[in-house]
Amino acid sequence: MASFQSDDQIQSDHTSIASNTEHAPVNDRNDNNTANLPMTLRDEKRSDLNAALIGESEADLHKYLVGCRKNPGHTQFIPIDTFTMKHLPEGNQDDDLYELIKVTADLTVRVGVTIASPDRPEFWPETTQPYPFYNMMNRSNLRIGSGRVWRVSQYQDGLSTSGSTHWGYTKCWCRKCEASESPSNVWWEFDVEAAAHVVFDDIEASQTTLRLFYDRNDSPVVNLDKVRVYNVNIEHDTCPMKSVTCDQNVGRKLNELCLHCKDIWEKVWNKYSKSRDEQRLTFLVAHPHGCSKQVSVGRWKDKIQVDEDRYKFTYTTCTCPGSSGAAVFCLGYRGWWGLNQCLHSGSLKSKINYSGVSSDF
8 A cells, every 4th residue: 555644744944936937947856655555535544644843833834945855945936926837837828827826826825724623633534544633632732734715705794606505604704793882794705625634624713814815925924814714625635724804805805806817817727638648737826835836747647536536636745844734736627516626635755745635527
């Protein structure tokens, strides 16, 4: 059985990734491990899988970069604020793909969690392999992952702009409004994709913060600190979440970005759907080591069937601790909800990366 670990298990010492402004080559590494890859979800999971980068405080996150054992020097990462079309491989330097990566970055969030739920299982389902953070329930630690906003809904007096009635609220339910005698009657809700081994349940979600627009070290801090989870799937390592704000600048900006992302994604999908299995191009945007957003480009290696219409991918696209939950775009593939992609989950001992489970057609 192949041995797995999450990117967030390997730690080191930190400065800043943002100095890597030279062209980062596409990672085409092939470690010839196909024969060792597991072919079922039960077999492939989870030897040594751990969760996101750990520290006691925000300051601790930034001491794990310089001595990183997985990617010394971080030459395969491109800071989003210096990312240009020239960083894309020859033959793929087109405006639509570049724009998709940029808008994906705009929607990428840093996920910070400070507690471990007492309901985390001791082992992965139907295995004897330890589940991440089961033994950390009585300790307060900050762990970091990545995620992505993929849908925005606006409400006024409990009615959405599409005319549907909210299931439970007529006023904004953000923390500020919960404590106010006059909560806002207009608010925005965000659907966010993340990894279940980073945010396990609503207990952990209650102590989760999503940092938006963290593009540079000096980016203004924009946090969403009211988070709920739904339909968590441990075996698939997926954790859909909802967050909320009544800040109209944030709400409108994210809504516009989601609409633009859907639009540009359709164009890119049309370009790559016929050549997807030949080109195998992948990209992801994440917060490695809890730092500002980084882009990495690579190739997927294996598409592993989990059940009738669900798959996992392995890929060379560079990741580090803190990348768990980042959307992995395997160009030309799509999921049940169109632009939804699989999420980064962890790494083989060989440093080949693998995703959580996603539908595909």
